[in-house]
Amino acid sequence: MPSTSGYVSLPDQEGTVVPAANAGSVTLRDNGSYSYDYKQGLFTNKYTLLVSLLASIGGLSFGYDQGVIANVLVMPTFFRMKAWETGIMTAVLELGALVGCILAGLFADRMGSRSRSIAAACVAFLVGSVIQAAARSVTHLVIGRGIGGIGVGALSMLSPLYLAEISPPSLRGSLMALEQLAIVSGVVLGFWLGFFTRTIPSSLSWRIPLAVQIIPGVILGLGCIILPPSPRLLVLEGSLDEAQTILARLRGRSTDDPLVKLELLEMQVEATLIRRTTTAESKPNTLIQELKTWAGLFGRKYRRRTWVGVLMMAFQQWSGINALLYYGPTLVRSIGLDGARVTLLVSGGIGIAQLVAVIPAIMFIDKLGRRPLLRSGAIVMGFSHFLVSILISQYGADWHDHSLAAGLSVGLIYVFTLAYGASFGPVAWVLPSEVFPLSMRSRGAALATSSNWANNFFVGLITPTTLERSPAGTFLLFAVFCFVAYLWATYAVPETAGIGLEEMASVFERGEGELEREEAETRRQIEEDVGLWRLVNEESRRGRSAET
Numbered sequence: 001m002p003s004t005s006g007y008v009s010l011p012d013q014e015g016t017v018v019p020a021a022n023a024g025s026v027t028l029r030d031n032g033s034y035s036y037d038y039k040q041g042l043f044t045n046k047y048t049l050l051v052s053l054l055a056s057i058g059g060l061s062f063g064y065d066q067g068v069i070a071n072v073l074v075m076p077t078f079f080r081m082k083a084w085e086t087g088i089m090t091a092v093l094e095l096g097a098l099v100g101c102i103l104a105g106l107f108a109d110r111m112g113s114r115s116r117s118i119a120a121a122c123v124a125f126l127v128g129s130v131i132q133a134a135a136r137s138v139t140h141l142v143i144g145r146g147i148g149g150i151g152v153g154a155l156s157m158l159s160p161l162y163l164a165e166i167s168p169p170s171l172r173g174s175l176m177a178l179e180q181l182a183i184v185s186g187v188v189l190g191f192w193l194g195f196f197t198r199t200i201p202s203s204l205s206w207r208i209p210l211a212v213q214i215i216p217g218v219i220l221g222l223g224c225i226i227l228p229p230s231p232r233l234l235v236l237e238g239s240l241d242e243a244q245t246i247l248a249r250l251r252g253r254s255t256d257d258p259l260v261k262l263e264l265l266e267m268q269v270e271a272t273l274i275r276r277t278t279t280a281e282s283k284p285n286t287l288i289q290e291l292k293t294w295a296g297l298f299g300r301k302y303r304r305r306t307w308v309g310v311l312m313m314a315f316q317q318w319s320g321i322n323a324l325l326y327y328g329p330t331l332v333r334s335i336g337l338d339g340a341r342v343t344l345l346v347s348g349g350i351g352i353a354q355l356v357a358v359i360p361a362i363m364f365i366d367k368l369g370r371r372p373l374l375r376s377g378a379i380v381m382g383f384s385h386f387l388v389s390i391l392i393s394q395y396g397a398d399w400h401d402h403s404l405a406a407g408l409s410v411g412l413i414y415v416f417t418l419a420y421g422a423s424f425g426p427v428a429w430v431l432p433s434e435v436f437p438l439s440m441r442s443r444g445a446a447l448a449t450s451s452n453w454a455n456n457f458f459v460g461l462i463t464p465t466t467l468e469r470s471p472a473g474t475f476l477l478f479a480v481f482c483f484v485a486y487l488w489a490t491y492a493v494p495e496t497a498g499i500g501l502e503e504m505a506s507v508f509e510r511g512e513g514e515l516e517r518e519e520a521e522t523r524r525q526i527e528e529d530v531g532l533w534r535l536v537n538e539e540s541r542r543g544r545s546a547e548t
């Protein structure tokens, strides 16, 4: 078992690395733990990359909905709406999404296969999209966005969950960060399509961009037919042979590849552990049992993971990213710049900056780890906000005489966005779904994702007011959140890069309590029983003799 004491990141831990039979390696450490690496790059295994890209389309729908609305709302052909109606239009999607991800958490395990849940979410998304594109009144739109939001929210939880379950440990961060790539691609597509159609002199100007989202929804919905089932769920159901075939395919290896066998054995250990220890936990039948299971997320055993997930999403939102996206133009006007070009530069540009920044994150999230990204990101984000706040308080009264300071402020907003786009943006879609064990994963991920939507909603609610009262104060508020996020990432978040999903307990539980010791003991026993250690030892012997 790869063990990390406290918050030491795994990649630092030296061990004896022996080559595996086909390719890749097994690392054995002095403390008796092991890890393995398929040594595959993101592009080596085209099948897994393709499947991941397909699954991440769920994120595209999310970003698109957020990006498209900014332009649609100001189109002259669009419904004349009162301020509160505009507010409802934005909020209803977030509230729908909040409901959607909780529903997905309730039903994901019950529906048996992940692709079935994803397909159901696509149906809600498509129904909502059709209602929006065909809307004859504001009420239709609100209903459409509410129903679509349920699909968007469910997908925002299901796609990362599925990605976590099909990825090899050493590439999991990169593959899961594709979710953020999809989200921000959606933001950019939604924004710019609306920008180009806005001059069409009929309602097509807004119906077209609202209808276009049907395309990715249909692709993902139909794509569910070819999405391979999660090997982890198959193991839990007892379909070992199918799980082995699917896993081998996902890893681009044969079914008798030792690393494939090892990974499968880890899944078996987890499944056996679930069966032995928590029958009611994995399949609660009554409402009381269901509630107990959710409450279990805050019990001694899982609460550290739960807080990591929930706070990860909360800090992502309180970094202020959506305040920049939704209220970008107002914000920029408040720092003395005006005009249509500026609006574009900010709203359209922020999406593009996020898109650019996610690329290095995808490349390095597994090599550098999640924590370094979060910590460095938080510092840069915090200082950018802080400096903007100072500039506003110094020169805010008279920007026209201080155009340099105004330009600098816009530059700093971009610095913030780039730092966010390479850190809290993508990592928030990675950590929450990878930290939980299979028995709690869907509910834990649902809770964390609901924290994303709830906080998104609250930031949206308070920002117009705080901006009106004090733009400098608004930036300062977000700066404070970024600095607190730095402390949190430093002291409360363990490194999860490269660690198998079944091994997360070793990072989160310190093995102190009686219960933890007992469970570690049981786990070890099951590992022996299924032959996991025999395989590890055989591999290391074979690897060593091959080397000499």
Ligand SMILES: O[C@H]1[C@H](O)[C@@H](O)[C@H](O)[C@@H](O)[C@H]1O
Residues within 6 Å of the ligand: 066, 180, 183, 184, 187, 316, 321, 322, 325, 354, 425, 426, 428, 452, 456
């Ligand atoms: O990761 C995403 C992304 O950064 C989006 O641009 C933002 O609107 C979302 O709220 C966030 O969760």
